[in-house]
Amino acid sequence: MTDTDHPQDERTAELGRRLAAVHRRVAVAVEAAGRQDTPDLVVVTKFHPAADVRRLYSCGVRHVGENRDQEARGKAAEVADLAEAGLEWHFIGQLQSNKAKYVVRYASAVHSVDRVSLVEALSSAMDREQGRRREAGEPMRPSMDCLIQVDLDDRAAADRPPGIGSRGGAHPDEVPGLAAAISQAEGLRLRGVMAVAPVGLDPVPAFHLLRQISGVVSAAHSQATWISAGMSQDLEQAVAAGTTHLRIGTDVLGPRPDVG
Numbered sequence: 001m002t003d004t005d006h007p008q009d010e011r012t013a014e015l016g017r018r019l020a021a022v023h024r025r026v027a028v029a030v031e032a033a034g035r036q037d038t039p040d041l042v043v044v045t046k047f048h049p050a051a052d053v054r055r056l057y058s059c060g061v062r063h064v065g066e067n068r069d070q071e072a073r074g075k076a077a078e079v080a081d082l083a084e085a086g087l088e089w090h091f092i093g094q095l096q097s098n099k100a101k102y103v104v105r106y107a108s109a110v111h112s113v114d115r116v117s118l119v120e121a122l123s124s125a126m127d128r129e130q131g132r133r134r135e136a137g138e139p140m141r142p143s144m145d146c147l148i149q150v151d152l153d154d155r156a157a158a159d160r161p162p163g164i165g166s167r168g169g170a171h172p173d174e175v176p177g178l179a180a181a182i183s184q185a186e187g188l189r190l191r192g193v194m195a196v197a198p199v200g201l202d203p204v205p206a207f208h209l210l211r212q213i214s215g216v217v218s219a220a221h222s223q224a225t226w227i228s229a230g231m232s233q234d235l236e237q238a239v240a241a242g243t244t245h246l247r248i249g250t251d252v253l254g255p256r257p258d259v260g
Helices: 005-033 050-058 069-078 080-084 097-106 116-136 172-184 203-220 235-240
Strands: 040-044 063-066 088-091 107-113 144-149 188-194 226-228 245-248
Touching: 005 040, 005 050, 005 235, 050 069, 050 080, 063 069, 069 080, 069 088, 069 097, 097 107, 097 116, 107 116, 107 188, 116 144, 116 172, 116 188, 144 172, 144 226, 172 188, 172 203, 188 203, 203 226, 203 235, 226 245, 235 245
Parallel strands: 040 063, 040 245, 063 088, 088 107, 107 144, 144 188, 188 226
Antiparallel strands: none
16 A cells, blocks of 8 residues: 555545435434435535545445536546446536536536526537537437526525525526426426525525425426435435435535645
């Protein structure tokens, strides 16, 4: 064993312990909610190196999330072999339409669709990506799983605490139209809804509203049953509200690494 191998082993062990602790929290929350199913865990690796993605894979993680395309793109390239072995990338951040052409190359799902123009950009990017793969003799990629990000903060900007802005997303009234647009778009597959609990407010009412919106969407689109909600600080409330996908970062990976 070299000097550089030892810290990697320690880091893998640390991630394994943190991951096990999160799984215990989820199990307790599932039991408390009387659920028969367990939400999928998407480990958010932002600001952490691709080496940690490889370590997480060795610990059994198969879903990782990123919220910035440039960072996600680089990591996905570094661990491209893991995609062939079952690792899936979830894009969870605000997405500019001009970045769609990159995201379709590595992501299996986008959790943050919030406008029709992004639906159109993703569909066009999927068409071009499939054409590129066809010409290169590469396998076609599956349809892009899409979730509609819903803005659950009904406070006007003037009523929010200083320094706190909207967490992003479409207004609840816009969701049915967005759902219809995604379901009709080539290369895209409507999967459900996503939200981030409003800063400084009790997440319980917000998550219950998201569940109600999910019910409306899934009633019109039977395959759209995913609810992406819950992070390190509010996973229990999200599990109680019926989330199917938890997005956990800090509690698995620890503090952000120092930069510079």
